């Protein structure tokens with residue numbers, strides 16, 4: 001057998017491990033005794049338009065065509081609708097010939113990196129980063145290099161990037177709003193990143209691709225703007241997913257959008273089609289492609305996530321925890337109250353709190369709290385977070401440290 005595949009299959013991700021532990025413990029002790037903050041599974045239902053659209057598709061469309069194969073890159077009418085939406089919403093050039101419908105962001109990323117990379121290439125990302133990036137890069141024959149972010153803000157450290165891009169760097173992979181930090185990369189950061197990638201591409205005489213992983217694009221709070229990357233950097237590929245925006249992670253639907261103005265855009269698009277073929281995707285789910293075409297611009301009710309974010313952020317900082325206030329996604333990336341995040345998570349388990357150590361996200365000493373859970377669960381968990389902090393004798397116990405200051409504990 002293939003040893004790499006055996007390794008991947010036999011070692012579950014830490015997140016899955018904690019999730020399974022939580023399920024077993026809830027079955028043993030009762031669901032109300034366990035506060036599982038491990039998994040990024042949306043806790044609000046899809047917007048009503050999703051069900052209405054699915055029902056009307058099922059009632060009105062020809063069944064054979066509805067459930068049949070579509071073109072490998074996706075149904076043309078669907079790609080037209082999605083491209084039209086991107087162009088109108090973000091004011092950028094988009095057309096169906098540069099759109100490829102996928103089975104969610106994981107497929108978008110695996111296909112895109114496989115289309116871009118050759119054996120021995122490197123993909124650069126910034127820590128903290130989504131744990132599966134290493135798997136996706138290695139599947140593409142490349143290695144993943146994670147550079148540190150600015151610890152005060154979790155914005156990417158562009159000086160480090162300047163020094164790190166080399167001959168073998170095929171792509172820079174970013175994720176904003178970010179899992180696990182919840183941070184959104186601001187416009188100034190994006191402008192500087194674009195200028196740097198342009199300079200590097202010129203110096204090398206070949207493009208450094210910017211791959212942007214965007215399942216959380218719509219999940220932002222307080223009116224924060226998420227810059228649309230193709231408007232800033234020509235050689236951009238957008239990897240999108242409806243998993244979080246429409247609460248449909250189990251249905252597997254998303255897309256890849258190659259900027260039509262990218263260098264050799266047609267060749268890259270064909271390489272995307274080739275990678276999708278080589279990886280055996282055939283086509284994205286037909287019913288959900290058609291649903292997506294009719295639900296452009298719809299978003300699940302984000303008010304629950306925003307409420308959870310505000311409740312947790314204000315309670316946890318008042319108990320002495322420190323974190324950069326997140327502007328998006330549904331995660332809080334909190335400094336552990338001891339150096340070893342695994343030991344901290346073990347202690348948290350004693351209070352029924354299931355948190356994910358930051359080590360697998362490339363950041364030691366932090367834990368991720370996925371707050372996509374019902375608000376009443378957040379409320380009930382607060383005394384346990386307080387007791388956990390008190391067990392460390394936190395000097396800030398009961399007081400509020402200045403918001404977002406890192407390293408104050």
Ligand code: PLP
Pocket residue numbers: 040103104105106107130175178179213215241242243249254
């Ligand atoms: N990228 C990031 C940053 C994620 O958090 C996730 C899922 O949680 C994915 C990609 C995969 O998303 P999908 O379910 O659309 O494959």
